[in-house]
Amino acid sequence: DAGVTQSPTHLIKTRGQQVTLRCSPKSGHDTVSWYQQALGQGPQFIFQYYEEEERQRGNFPDRFSGHQFPNYSSELNVNALLLGDSALYLCASSLVPGRPYGYTFGSGTRLTVV
């Protein structure tokens, strides 16, 4: 049973560019959350998708947007990249948003902005 799959694993982008990160949730899960983890920091919540809609959003600018597809997979898009966007981006899936536990995390995408 595959867990959460994220692609790519590493990415280098230039300041001002746009990037798309992808996530496939664990089999049976229908809710996807995205987190940003800067070096030496804990993960910061970006947003959560359920039923193809953004349900909750953290304190991130509109440059961060997402999408969820009918098969529950999800994309995170970041426009106009800044150096400060360099981080590990983690995707977590769960079964429905209302569960207080049961988040399964992927290994993340390491984004470096130069």
Add this chain to the structure above:
Amino acid sequence: GEDVEQSLFLSVREGDSSVINCTYTDSSSTYLYWYKQEPGAGLQLLTYIFSNMDMKQDQRLTVLLNKKDKHLSLRIADTQTGDSAIYFCAESLASGGSYIPTFGRGTSLIVHP
């Protein structure tokens, strides 16, 4: 993670007990969690405790919750080198029908022989 605070480092000898501490600020937190992150990996949920509980034990792990002081601790008995990792404390409360964990900065546990 400014709502959840943890010490950054802990060094223990193999076979000893490790105690990782955490304080949180939101008194309405309903669930508190401990996650483990090994190098190059995502976060793994170790255990969680509901806010009406004082203690939870799961094999080598013991979680203690002091609601009055908003203090959470994780004790790892008989710590092994494989326990070396970053441990994150997290809190959540129901918001819009979801429980979104808010994480601390993590405590790096180093286990030496």
